[in-house]
Amino acid sequence: MTHYQALELPETASQDDIRRAYRRLVLLTHPDRTPDPVAHGRYLAVIAAYDTLSDPARRQAYDRTLHSKAFTSELGASPGRRRDAAARGFHAPRRVATVTVTDYDAEHARFYRLFRPILIAALIICLGVMGDYLLARESPERVQRAELEVYHSGGSRHSRRQAHYYLQYTTDQGTFNANDADDEIPPGTLLLIKRTPLFRTALAAHYAQAQSKGEPIPLYGKVS
Numbered sequence: 216m217t218h219y220q221a222l223e224l225p226e227t228a229s230q231d232d233i234r235r236a237y238r239r240l241v242l243l244t245h246p247d248r249t250p251d252p253v254a255h256g257r258y259l260a261v262i263a264a265y266d267t268l269s270d271p272a273r274r275q276a277y278d279r280t281l282h283s284k285a286f287t288s289e290l291g292a293s294p295g296r297r298r299d300a301a302a303r304g305f306h307a308p309r310r311v312a313t314v315t316v317t318d319y320d321a322e323h324a325r326f327y328r329l330f331r332p333i334l335i336a337a338l339i340i341c342l343g344v345m346g347d348y349l350l351a352r353e354s355p356e357r358v359q360r361a362e363l364e365v366y367h368s369g370g371s372r373h374s375r376r377q378a379h380y381y382l383q384y385t386t387d388q389g390t391f392n393a394n395d396a397d398d399e400i401p402p403g404t405l406l407l408i409k410r411t412p413l414f415r416t417a418l419a420a421h422y423a424q425a426q427s428k429g430e431p432i433p434l435y436g437k438v439s
Contacts, residue, residue, distance in 0.1 A: 217281060218264035221257070226278065230269070237265040347413040355423060356386035358404045364392070391417035393432055406432070 219226050222236040242248065244258035268274045364383045382393050384400060391408060393400070400406070405423040410416060420432040 216260065218267050218277065221260040221264040222268070226281075230271075233265065233268050237261060237269075343413065347411040347416075348418075350413075351409050351411045351416075351418050353407045353409045353419075354388065356388045356406050356408045358400050358402050358406060359385050359387060360402055361385075361399055389415050389417065391420055393420075400432070 219228070222228075222233060222240065224232055224236050228236075240261045241258065244254045244261060246255050246258060266273075267277050361382050361384050363380060365378050365380050382399060384391055384393060386406070386408065388408075389410065406420050407423055408417050409419040411418065422432070
């Protein structure tokens with residue numbers, strides 16, 4: 216049922232006709248005047264129809280919708296009617312692509328499925344590094360040899376690269392770097408080195424109590 220049918224009016228009705236029909240039908244179908252549930256539904260239809268047709272802009276949009284629906288039904292009736300409608304200059308309404316909440320949820324779920332393994336792997340790596348650092352323990356290691364290493368810093372077009380030297384010590388359990396090249400640790404020296412259990416990274420080192428007062432050794436750079 217169209218809004219015009221709800222107000223018992225033709226599509227050519229004036230605004231005064233719409234206003235008079237609305238007042239008459241509201242009095243007849245108001246729930247306070249009749250307990251009939253059918254009349255109550257008609258009352259709601261009259262309210263909705265008047266709300267649309269009383270506004271010229273909304274009425275014009277509604278009329279266009281009615282004509283589009285009539286044209287669509289006419290196209291589906293028969294080939295002859297489709298040709299007549301085309302000859303009268305009617306054009307089927309264009310379909311406009313819309314993005315619904317369901318489409319957004321589906322895209323979000325697809326994005327989550329693609330990147331979930333990466334997120335889980337990154338979380339595992341972060342937890343592993345943190346746990347490896349927290350579980351670091353000291354253990355005695357004996358120095359076997361020392362080698363002089365160099366790295367360069369800078370290198371931009373406005374500054375010259377600078378060379379820095381450090382000693383890399385090899386022990387019976389790994390290596391570590393010391394940034395004090397002037398104080399070389401002789402081979403055979405027993406050190407207490409704090410290493411992580413997983414990556415075997417040296418975090419701190421100092422002389423064993425039996426040889427000195429536990430003097431710390433400054434470490435430099437990434438160690439292994």
